[in-house]
Amino acid sequence: MIRYIYADDLSLYPKLASSMFRDRADQFHTRLGWPVDVDDLGEERDQYDALNPLYVIWEQPDGRHGGSMRFLPTTGRVMVNEIFGHLIGDGTITSPHIWECTRFCLARGADAKTAAGLMLAGGEIMSGFGIRHFVGVFDARMQRIYRAIGSSPEVLGSQGQGREMISVGLWEFTEAARRKVAQRAGISPTLSQLWFDRAFGSERMGPMAMSA
């Protein structure tokens, strides 16, 4: 299932959280060789994890992390503006309608279905919160996976070669793309909506109906 969890609530899901940070270490440090910080517990965190971001996490049946991504609004501190400004034409992208998506990570052995499930969750965020675009930072392998699930970002700029290549790109999410991604994920749009509602409350919950 997909969970939407702000950093300050991660402690409610200790197994999910620690396996996410360990899988991030495995992907970004061990497999990609990026210069990221890994602590004594084998968990990877950076300065943006301290800004209470929103994580979207695929939880496996055993409660462990299967894949995840991290969101922050571009009105605050974000990687694309602080670290990758040179890849977006020397400037900043700033709008409450544009969120940054970073640290897209898949656990070892996770399949394209997991990635598609996460993209579907991204679509829920866009329609639920009035977000128009995501600007993201991702590696070359993720780019191939995005293409495979039919949700390719538009690349604004890249640096590095081979496995060290890092790109900044943009996502939009049309209704057609949403249906396609839902199909790839093997998740019905209804179920996806249900997971979103469970995290953020359902519009049917309101106690304030005028007719009551």
Add this chain to the structure above:
Amino acid sequence: MQANVNLDQILEELDATGTLEGIQGVIVKLRNAFGVDHIIYHWVDSAGEQYGCGTYSDEWRDHYIAQSYIRVDPVVIGCFQRFHPVDWKRLDWSGKPARAFLADAMKHGVGNQGFSIPIRGPNGQFALFTVNHTCDDAEWARFSELNSRELILIAHYFNRKALEFEPERKGEQSRALSPREIDAMTLLAMGYSRAQVADTLAISEHTLRVYIESARFKLGAHNTTHAVARALSRGLIIV
């Protein structure tokens, strides 16, 4: 509800004001323009000081403080440390204290529908911008669909103004237009269509939309026409 909204004018006034009374005046005009019951903007600065302005009655404000409702208010609980906008329907009103609070609020003229936008500023600054109204769900859904994105922008413009009151305010580097945003705004000001602008800059229309979106926000504008007008009047672009 809704609205001969002359937002250009109201946002100019917001920009020009330098006092809390000024912000209060602007919020009343904004409420009238949108034709809703209430708009409230409440913020906590980086030193922990609280400020508020808006159209709730003084009685309700004083009562709210006296009752320490901040501890049971589902809007505050649901928005604190968050950054996603919230329709009040999605909040948890199921507890007894929350239900009693709601009944009391409605008795004091608070409407049954609400849309709240949390904003996280630098150094722990936090704000909440709320639009409140009395109507049925269908009417509220239409209003939200039509106005929520614009209200999110306006909420942030109020917060930008509030940050001007911060004692040790630093310059806002992030509001400078990027070279690509300047190019995009310049071509739009020259009357190019979006397709022509994208073509001229050799970027996709998708990328162009991001640059316009970002430029609009930096300029404190509520739509693209307004953004172009502001960029021109401030001499940021030359055509």
